[in-house]
Ligand code: SF4
């Protein structure tokens with residue numbers, strides 16, 4: 025059976041409608057237009073995994089996906105979800121670019137190395153140039169996901185593509201452009217939808233913290249709302265208690281994950297579970313420096329505060345220094361407490377940072393030596409086994 029692209033799109037639209045995902049229908053080539061008042065959105069994806077798009081499609085709490093795509097947003101361009109492709113899709117983006125006032129969403133990181141040639145939005149337009157071009161006429165820029173907001177996984181050492189956060193990319197050429205960071209790996213759909221809803225409803229940005237994140241969602245440390253906090257203060261660590269010794273970075277990360285949770289089953293209902301609820305420690309995915317600054321994920325993330333119970337691990341943690349001082353800065357700026365433990369945590373020093381760095385270096389060297397020894401053993405065994413044995417390899 026011959027199936028043209030147009031037939032395919034029609035079939036997909038019909039399937040989407042049958043599934044109740046009516047919004048997808050509006051991305052078809054023959055789209056008649058959105059409801060008046062819908063917020064125009066151009067969604068670009070740089071060096072990313074599309075995880076934040078997938079996460080957004082799980083939106084239920086504020087708006088279901090179909091309501092979001094049909095009534096709330098007027099998505100002009102979204103390479104992953106839109107039905108149009110090739111020249112038609114590019115033309116749709118360019119047409120939107122000519123009109124002012126759209127919300128520009130950037131998902132994924134923006135590589136700057138080699139003039140941005142590591143990532144193209146479409147032939148002839150790098151993600152770097154695309155972000156600069158599309159930001160010009162945008163009313164607001166949302167950096168969705170930790171890659172876009174802070175560099176994230178794509179900026180992990182040694183950052184071969186020279187990734188930079190969107191805010192830094194725009195800082196030089198468009199210093200007055202409003203950039204809102206909505207980090208997370210992936211970002212929570214409610215954080216994205218809630219921020220857009222605020223923009224539409226009030227016409228202004230929500231209050232942001234020092235990392236340009238909406239305070240409504242990122243005000244508190246994970247630790248602050250964690251159901252294991254009493255175990256933490258009592259010094260009870262382990263899989264059935266506080267996960268600190270198993271690497272939890274909840275003291276260093278901000279977000280309302282503990283109360284909002286993920287995978288909301290119905291409108292206005294919190295999600296069904298979250299990282300710590302699934303007995304995996306928080307890996308600090310909403311913070312600048314993630315993932316390198318939060319690694320190793322599953323090793324102790326530093327001592328508990330003095331006087332807060334026994335069983336505290338002894339390794340110093342460099343990352344803690346940064347976040348604690350950040351929290352203390354914000355506390356003094358806002359006159360309010362950020363974290364139940366911040367005030368009790370001792371300020372750590374550069375010496376401890378150095379100790380931590382040396383510890384990680386030594387461990388990496390030890391592992392490399394073990395691997396070398398294992399390889400040498402294997403080679404020696406192969407030599408002893410002779411050519412007959414090698415035939416079977
Ligand atoms: S360290 Fe992690 S598991 Fe323990 S109380 Fe804090 S956030 Fe919860």
Ligand code: SF4
Pocket residue numbers: 208209246277278279281298299300305306307308309310
């Ligand atoms: S609990 Fe931590 S790792 Fe999990 S989503 Fe929230 S900030 Fe990210």
